[in-house]
Amino acid sequence: MVRCFFSALAGLMLAYCSCATTQAEQLSVSVEIPQLNVSEYHRPYVAIWIEEPSSKTVRDLSVWYQMRQGKEGHGTKWLPDLRQWWRRSGRYLEMPVDGVTSATRPVGKHVLEFSHEQAPLKDLPAGSYTLVVEAVREVGGRELVKIPFQWPVDAPQTKDAKGDSELGGVSLTLKP
Amino acid sequence: MVRFCLLTIVFACLVPLTASAHKVWLLPSQTTLSGNDPWVTVDAAVSNDLFYFNHVPLRLDNLQIIAPDGSPAEAQNQATGKYRSVFDLQLQQSGTYRIAVVNNGLFATWEVDGQRKRWRGNREAFASEVPQDAKDLKVTESVGRIETFVTNGVPNETALQPTGVGIEVVSLTHPNDQYAGEESRFRVLVDGEPAAGLAFEIVRGGTRYRNALDETTVTTDEKGEFAVTWAEPGMYWLETSKQDNKVQGTLASTRRLSYAATLEVLPQ
Numbered sequence: 001m002v003r004c005f006f007s008a009l010a011g012l013m014l015a016y017c018s019c020a021t022t023q024a025e026q027l028s029v030s031v032e033i034p035q036l037n038v039s040e041y042h043r044p045y046v047a048i049w050i051e052e053p054s055s056k057t058v059r060d061l062s063v064w065y066q067m068r069q070g071k072e073g074h075g076t077k078w079l080p081d082l083r084q085w086w087r088r089s090g091r092y093l094e095m096p097v098d099g100v101t102s103a104t105r106p107v108g109k110h111v112l113e114f115s116h117e118q119a120p121l122k123d124l125p126a127g128s129y130t131l132v133v134e135a136v137r138e139v140g141g142r143e144l145v146k147i148p149f150q151w152p153v154d155a156p157q158t159k160d161a162k163g164d165s166e167l168g169g170v171s172l173t174l175k176p
Numbered sequence: 177m178v179r180f181c182l183l184t185i186v187f188a189c190l191v192p193l194t195a196s197a198h199k200v201w202l203l204p205s206q207t208t209l210s211g212n213d214p215w216v217t218v219d220a221a222v223s224n225d226l227f228y229f230n231h232v233p234l235r236l237d238n239l240q241i242i243a244p245d246g247s248p249a250e251a252q253n254q255a256t257g258k259y260r261s262v263f264d265l266q267l268q269q270s271g272t273y274r275i276a277v278v279n280n281g282l283f284a285t286w287e288v289d290g291q292r293k294r295w296r297g298n299r300e301a302f303a304s305e306v307p308q309d310a311k312d313l314k315v316t317e318s319v320g321r322i323e324t325f326v327t328n329g330v331p332n333e334t335a336l337q338p339t340g341v342g343i344e345v346v347s348l349t350h351p352n353d354q355y356a357g358e359e360s361r362f363r364v365l366v367d368g369e370p371a372a373g374l375a376f377e378i379v380r381g382g383t384r385y386r387n388a389l390d391e392t393t394v395t396t397d398e399k400g401e402f403a404v405t406w407a408e409p410g411m412y413w414l415e416t417s418k419q420d421n422k423v424q425g426t427l428a429s430t431r432r433l434s435y436a437a438t439l440e441v442l443p444q
Binding site for chain 1 (some may be wrong): 177209210211212214329330331350353355443444
């Protein structure tokens, strides 16, 4: 915890310093996986992506799924349960995807940072987009949360949304 | 046993002609899959309600499965019980599988001593099993297709190419890309040609849990096309039938065509 605090502090200072020198658009996504009082709990599969108004996926930001071989086979079997993501993007990808896919995450708040200088945001054309977060849990439910935004940004802003069941607070922070 | 089988076949094939009641269907356990060699299991039945096993099983004698590369695929663990037939299919390829029961045969009725006789079978059996000089002999050709679709990974179209026989539905929106609130378009072919003015009945499954069928009827336009906007997610059943005189050979005078498909509509 203490180490966490210091690294966060260091991160902040670093962010502050770099802001002073370069203009780097930042996009950060905070996704809360809520504590659920259920008899059989599995960590949710979560997909986070950016889509165009036409619903076409333009960037996959992150996908959390069971990457190791389990009793019922590889976790890819359940990826189509992330229905919208599977339809828009997942089924066209070869799993795992470098820098995008990772293991499922525990209850709590998870923050992902992206810079416009690096993949997947690199070369994202200016325009209207929607951040989509989809979560699905084995023997549980499924939920989709959307936050529209403009890219690039001229002033810092934070947009919040909230899930009702499988997702807690979701927020999108944009910094010029 | 023989009588049981015959009865089942007769029921399965009569469905389109009786217009009322019985519904023939194939129901896959899921339609959208991923991974290495996933499996689906499929139920096949003729029932009063969708999708419940409460009448007779659908025979699998004329089961045809086309793999994503266009080659035939083999069903496994076939079994026929009291109310349903069942089989498994391993999706060894990536893409879309077309699973169909295609019935092409003859149906005959005639009279012996004031009693009505019914017969159903193929052309070869007709000569030996039906008295050609029977009184009031009426022979009808039947061409029926009952189908569903499942996709492993990326959908493709190879297995969906029309065969040019009977009624076929070409999904202009991929059959495994149906979503609630979205419009899907279909083109209907009869013997490979677009068919205008053909009425389709569309019913969502789970009829046991509501008081009305809530069916939708759509009719194909002059291009042989129709569109559906799915109100709710679920397994849907589409059915149509028609009659014409485009018979093959000289045995029959009329032809009955039927088509039924099961499509899964996913929530947004």
